[in-house]
Amino acid sequence: MTEKPIDNTTRLRLLKKAEILFAEKGFHAVGVREITKAAKCNLAAVNYHFGGKMNLYLEVFRSRWVPRARRIRHSFEEALQGQESPFIDDVVGALAHAFLEGPLTDEERRCHSQLMYRELANPTGALDLLAENVMQPFFMKLRNLLRPHLPEAIGDDRLLLGIISIIAMVIHFNFSREAVSRLTGRTYDPAFKARLVEHITEFSLKGLGGMNQQEQQP
Amino acid sequence: MTEKPIDNTTRLRLLKKAEILFAEKGFHAVGVREITKAAKCNLAAVNYHFGGKMNLYLEVFRSRWVPRARRIRHSFEEALQGQESPFIDDVVGALAHAFLEGPLTDEERRCHSQLMYRELANPTGALDLLAENVMQPFFMKLRNLLRPHLPEAIGDDRLLLGIISIIAMVIHFNFSREAVSRLTGRTYDPAFKARLVEHITEFSLKGLGGMNQQEQQP
DNA sequence: GTCTATAGCAGGATAGAC
DNA sequence: GTCTATCCTGCTATAGAC
Numbered sequence: 001m002t003e004k005p006i007d008n009t010t011r012l013r014l015l016k017k018a019e020i021l022f023a024e025k026g027f028h029a030v031g032v033r034e035i036t037k038a039a040k041c042n043l044a045a046v047n048y049h050f051g052g053k054m055n056l057y058l059e060v061f062r063s064r065w066v067p068r069a070r071r072i073r074h075s076f077e078e079a080l081q082g083q084e085s086p087f088i089d090d091v092v093g094a095l096a097h098a099f100l101e102g103p104l105t106d107e108e109r110r111c112h113s114q115l116m117y118r119e120l121a122n123p124t125g126a127l128d129l130l131a132e133n134v135m136q137p138f139f140m141k142l143r144n145l146l147r148p149h150l151p152e153a154i155g156d157d158r159l160l161l162g163i164i165s166i167i168a169m170v171i172h173f174n175f176s177r178e179a180v181s182r183l184t185g186r187t188y189d190p191a192f193k194a195r196l197v198e199h200i201t202e203f204s205l206k207g208l209g210g211m212n213q214q215e216q217q218p
Numbered sequence: 219m220t221e222k223p224i225d226n227t228t229r230l231r232l233l234k235k236a237e238i239l240f241a242e243k244g245f246h247a248v249g250v251r252e253i254t255k256a257a258k259c260n261l262a263a264v265n266y267h268f269g270g271k272m273n274l275y276l277e278v279f280r281s282r283w284v285p286r287a288r289r290i291r292h293s294f295e296e297a298l299q300g301q302e303s304p305f306i307d308d309v310v311g312a313l314a315h316a317f318l319e320g321p322l323t324d325e326e327r328r329c330h331s332q333l334m335y336r337e338l339a340n341p342t343g344a345l346d347l348l349a350e351n352v353m354q355p356f357f358m359k360l361r362n363l364l365r366p367h368l369p370e371a372i373g374d375d376r377l378l379l380g381i382i383s384i385i386a387m388v389i390h391f392n393f394s395r396e397a398v399s400r401l402t403g404r405t406y407d408p409a410f411k412a413r414l415v416e417h418i419t420e421f422s423l424k425g426l427g428g429m430n431q432q433e434q435q436p
Numbered sequence: 437g438t439c440t441a442t443a444g445c446a447g448g449a450t451a452g453a454c
Numbered sequence: 455g456t457c458t459a460t461c462c463t464g465c466t467a468t469a470g471a472c
Contacts (some may be wrong), residue, residue: 003428009437010437010438023339026244026246026339026340027247028244028246028247029245029252029340031464031465031466032465032466032467033464033465033466041438041439042437042438042439042440042469043439043440043466043467044438044439044468045437045438045439046466046467047466047467047468048437048438049437052466052467053443053465053466053467061284094294096464108245114298114301114339114364117335117339118339118394120393120394120397121244121335121336121339121393121394122243122244122247124397127397131397131400132346135401136400136401139401157402158344158417160401160402160415161402161414161417161421162392162417162421164391164401164402165387165417165418165421167388167390168386168387168390168394169383169386169387169388170390171386171390172382172383172385172386172389172390173290173382173386175338175339176338176339176386178338178345179338179345179349179353182349182354183353183354183357183378183382184375184378184379185393195379196379199376199379199380199383202425203379203380203383204425205426206425206426206427207420207421207422207424208424208427209424226455227455227457249446249447249448250447250448250449251446251448259456259457260455260456260457260458261448261449261457261458262449262450262456262457263451263452263456263457263459264448265448265449265450266455267455270448270449271447271448271449281460287447403459
């Protein structure tokens with residue numbers, strides 16, 4: 001599966017270019033010829049290094065997507081560092097920031113959410129990997145962070161729907177950039193992204209509980 | 219473009235089956251052979267009736283997707299019938315209902331949102347059609363309905379982001395059913411869909427303004 | 437490890453009989 | 455309008471030289 005960590009060689013170039021192309025066009029719309037040409041290597045390299053196009057695709061998720069998801073999660077957790085039981089708005093703000101501004105370059109971010117959404121749309125086996133190792137734990141983490149600050153009247157199921165809704169917004173604003181730009185007339189420059197983070201934070205905060213966080217401290 | 223309205227023939231069968239397959243697998247992942255086989259007609263029929271696979275795809279949007287979008291919109295507007303200036307919660311409730319329960323069968327609904335989201339992800343030319351003729355007008359309609367009930371402090375841009383967020387939720391809960399089921403442990407039965415409508419309505423209502431609509435009537 | 441060359445097959449499109 | 459047969463181009467995968 002994973003070879004030596006130090007190789008800036010064909011294998012790595014292939015993974016890099018393949019990821020971009022898969023994200024842009026989807027698995028079926030990209031050909032091996034296209035990938036190898038972009039990676040400036042030979043057609044046969046995909047089969048030599050990965051044993052086929054599908055395995056290359058899966059390896060993109062394993063060796064590039066998952067680590068990037070970890071970086072996002074770390075960014076999220078660092079923003080809350082030191083606070084054992086952060087306020088709701090801190091949690092939601094950190095979440096929106098991590099996904100929309102966060103540690104990734106804009107290109108990486110786009111790539112990341114496109115790949116994920118394509119996989120959600122068209123599960124090919126990589127979804128199991130993502131759901132179990134990345135999404136599920138993250139959702140549980142969020143639930144545990146938010147739970148103590150919400151009224152008990154809000155059941156766990158309701159909270160979970162709230163969290164899914166927040167993620168839905170984050171994904172949508174990242175993924176459907178073209179449509180969002182078309183509707184708002186704005187491009188994804190830093191100012192607009194900051195605006196989006198602000199919006200998502202505010203909207204979700206109100207949506208979740210509708211009350212000010214300070215009022216609920218015991 | 220559009221032929222006689224009465225033909226339950228090859229042409230119509232092709233459109234029906236093609237839509238389902240395109241929705242399930244995406245444009246590139248479906249072959250013409252697969253479509254014609256499903257429609258129980260000959261391979262050459264696609265080229266004869268539509269002049270190619272891509273034109274068939276576009277015609278699916280023109281003759282099936284757009285009319286269905288109209289039905290959703292009518293369902294939304296009927297739910298508000300008679301009220302010249304409905305309350306926010308009525309608007310949001312009608313919206314969530316129209317998309318998640320609404321006039322479509324569950325199969326149609328799935329098909330509909332899958333097609334849309336695939337097109338958002340991978341614009342092929344059909345997006346222009348959708349954005350200009352369906353989405354843009356609908357968003358404007360929503361904005362006009364919601365505006366009079368919100369404080370003036372909420373600018374048009376903020377309102378627009380709110381509307382996009384609501385749509386994002388609706389789409390997500392329709393589109394990523396597999397992931398949602400996995401996380402919540404629930405299937406999309408009528409009870410769960412009703413629960414989702416309730417959730418989206420509540421979450422959006424709070425998210426939009428955070429205040430009870432009755433308080434803002436002049 | 438990387439290349440060239442090619443096998444083997446599936447894709448969309450088309451010509452022409454009926 | 456619908457069929458069969460076929461073209462041609464694209465694909466993935468592999469064999470074997472270097």
